[in-house]
Amino acid sequence: MATGNLDSLKAAQSLRDKLDAFIAGTAEASGMKSILEFAAQHVPVAEKDHTSCKQIQTTCGHSCPQHKEVMSPALWGALPKDLLQIVFARLPLADISRLRCLSKEWKTSIETAHSEFNQVCEAINSRNSFALITTDGDQHGIFWVRVFDMNANRWHEFEFESGDKYCVALVAHDGGLVCLLSLPFESRFSDGSSKPVILTVWNLLTREKHRLPTLVHLDGSTSTMVHLVVDSQTKHYKVGVAKHSRPFSGVQEGAHIYDSESQQWSEVKKFPRVIFGMSYSWPRWGMDAEMADVHPCRYDFAEARLHKLNRKVEPWGEDDIVKDFAFLQDRLFLLHECEIEPDTPTYRISEYRADVNPGSDHQTGTNWLFERTHSCGPFENPPVSQTDYFFDLFAYKGFLLVCVQNKEPEDSPFHHQRLWLYDLSTCKWRDLPNLVKHKEVSGDPDIVYHESILCELRPWHMLR
Template identity: 50%
Template sequence: MVVGSSKIVLPLPIIQVPHSLKDVLDEFLGDTVEAPGLRSVTEFAAHQDENDCTPCDGEHHVGAERRQGSTAVETQLICKRSCPEHKEVMSPALWGALPKDLLQIVFAHLPLADSSRLRCLSEEWRDSIETPHSEFIQVCKAVISTHTNSFALISTDKDDMYGVFWVRVFDMKANRWHEFEFDSEKKYCVALVACDGGLVCLLSVVPDVEEEENEDEYDLPKPLLLTVWNPLTGEKYELPCLDHLDGLCPTMLQLVVDPQTMHYKVMVATKDIYEPKIDQQGAYIYDSQSDRWSQAEKSSRVMFGKYYSWPNTNMWSTETVVTRPCVFDFATSRLHTVKVKRQVEPWGRQNLLRPYAITAQDRLFVLDKFITDESFVEVFRILEYHADVNQSGRTNWLFKRVHSCGPFESAPRYSQDRVRLFALKEFLLVCVDSSFRHRKPRLWLYNVCTLEWRELPSLVKYKDIGQDDIMCELRPWYLLD
């Protein structure tokens, strides 16, 4: 912030810890040349604090006594400022007199749904939000790097038609859900396959009417389309078509966002199991900066994740989707599954996958049931694995620890109950869903760092929650070209 001829660097505690308006202004104005009228704003706000608002009685604030003759008459005044009992917007005249630097810090702490509406204030604020490297965006990035205040759970709307998604945004501060619908305008947009940095990658196929009329060509592989989407702004961008991506073969998809350059990359790795003599294995990477696909170069690194395949009907139904934890080796250009060391395998005897989730930090979480030695009762536990690459180059999931499932430790009462597990950075989200429509899902949020569970309020509208749904971050300022 520039005051007079002096330039002040915003101290980090101001971004991390909200102060009262007067304290913040005093801190900024200390030992500086004041801008005309700025001190009067501070004094006016302080005067209002002292004279217009004393301890609240729950409905009104009792002001200072005034004399009427020789009798003291106590007057009741409505609170003129924000307090625990009455939260009232500060006078617009005061907001207009504040330095822009201070306003940016205040607005950066707003909930995401509110901060995205700042573009309606003026052209200047709209440009501040829509310009990737603006000063306001940098302040927002500094704030959000120290606060995780919200996340989104995105589900496909299986009741209506493919291509429609439900976005459920949870505000941790307000402890409430915000829900809205998104139509991708792709009738057969059936899968959410990757997410990172506030962006989501959608996989879809648009059928050809002529092919539907020709039964001989109906089962031929069809190229799939990838679309990158910002669920908070609704913007989306369809990537150039990748010809050999047909969904029949196991396919690993990853989305990586660079927070510095604001560019993103999409990696697609396939494994041809139907024509093993034809080596189509390898990885292709789309770079948003060049807007084109290129074959991944060989290197010593590996990338953990999970693969998808639609072995039946060529992706016409999301029920045919198959997912497995996997790893791509850039040195050999091979995609393969990864063994799990110690404890329990995430695959059952019938090769059915238990609820699991993988984080961007190469951690695997598996939700499973165990029988206790004391009471012989089935209880839930979450097993944590870390990706491991040994000296010989072999990869596996190495067991680390067991997490207790305190609030929902007992197994579901009804056999129709379904348990889902999602992961995002240091958080796990567990959902116990039921096939009975009159019973709403129950949700719990778990912090892997603090080992604390938190039960979340009910969703606003009931929609099925599937294991292929996605838990993702939100970034209101990330705009797609």
């Protein structure tokens, strides 16, 4: 065997070993840098006439302000496809969706549900990223999407315009998709009857939107819960809606589900579980479309009824003690003050589980059972200050996010914020960098729901 072939085999094996170590998680950013440097020195790239090969060196072999370690463009075409996929999967998530512009092959890889590249993205990003979505209080239908990359420890922020100035609620989310609820431009038909609301499913990163077929009885005047579920295997999604009956209207309580595979609504008679969520209604629709009544609720398929959840939990309901609360399926988290020592306020997060028992409460059939208390670590003991603060608590799969900011105007030099992420599995807090732009995270503190939501991020779930 020729010496050149042996050298190529040794280089390939060494590159393979480095790549395996990186995939196994034993090498991080510095490991990827060494892989690329090694590949730049040893991977042969064919000349344009295909008659010979030569080694391609990096544009700059060192780090300096003038050269940002830009790799030779010719090298990218010589790297193995699996290495390219691993490199690209670690790009900022907003950039992953833009890879479809590279070529038809990459466009297909991104938009094919079970492609090899999407599987790599899922393995890398599903546990390392999340998104905080905030409505813009100054412009209706505008949303701020803040994507946090845990590996890079940084926020990526972009603006999304729904195209609907009457979009008033982020009502459900799952698997990187968000369901928006909008009111029609004119709330009533000429005969005085109410027009149905509009439901739209939105992909956070690709900016794709899909408007669902109209449900004629879903007019927003009575409490309605919306639920979104994404199937991780098929990549299809289902949107469920459940509402209270309206006296003397002929409209009864019930649930309907939209299936993205069939692209149709169907009535649901039976379902093997109780679903928790938030109910929305606009009883003063004609007066002010923003005046929404929002309440935590559950839908019981056995009873075919929508129940508002009670607040028979201490200290929930005590506004001077509870700073904020968050729901995660059947779990309730309360961020509140407690007095461990006299005259020394201390913050804690109490976790409760919903116990669904029809006999426990004739009105709601739900009791809250205390589970455990979480220490607030870095902000457990608030500083002695005359400044008032907003507290925002968010929950998503396995994590809590706390944002604290003072009540100074956003353009004030005295305005500041702090953010922490809490891992429910390890009970450890992590400091997060400040948001890229100081758009308000919290809404009006006098209302009981957030204008922001926290959700997982899976950009490989495409809309159908």
